[in-house]
Amino acid sequence: xxxADKYRLRxxxxxxxxxxxxxxxxxxxxxxxxLNQFQDLxxxxxxxxxxxxxxxxxxxxxxxxxxxxAEFKILFEAGKLGTGWRGYPLN
Numbered sequence: 436x437x438x439a440d441k442y443r444l445r446x447x448x449x450x451x452x453x454x455x456x457x458x459x460x461x462x463x464x465x466x467x468x469x470l471n472q473f474q475d476l477x478x479x480x481x482x483x484x485x486x487x488x489x490x491x492x493x494x495x496x497x498x499x500x501x502x503x504x505a506e507f508k509i510l511f512e513a514g515k516l517g518t519g520w521r522g523y524p525l526n
Contacts, residue, residue, distance in 0.1 A: 442488045443483075
């Protein structure tokens with residue numbers, strides 16, 4: 436696997452994670468518009484020339500995704516946003 440494919444996979448994982456979290460919270464909050472934006476982003480990533488992306492770009496996206504997950508972790512642990520990823524409890 437070349438570096439561009441590795442970057443694409445890492446970026447897709449971040450966006451997919453955000454979409455999964457969105458799916459868990461959408462029942463409690465009206466966030467449909469943002470889901471559409473992330474789905475559009477997911478489609479755009481398929482067309483993006485990953486040769487224009489740097490390791491730093493991917494690291495920033497991964498750090499932002501991790502920060503978002505850290506914010507939601509507190510709410511999931513308190514039981515305010517469901518049980519966790521696809522129904523699995525958070526430990």
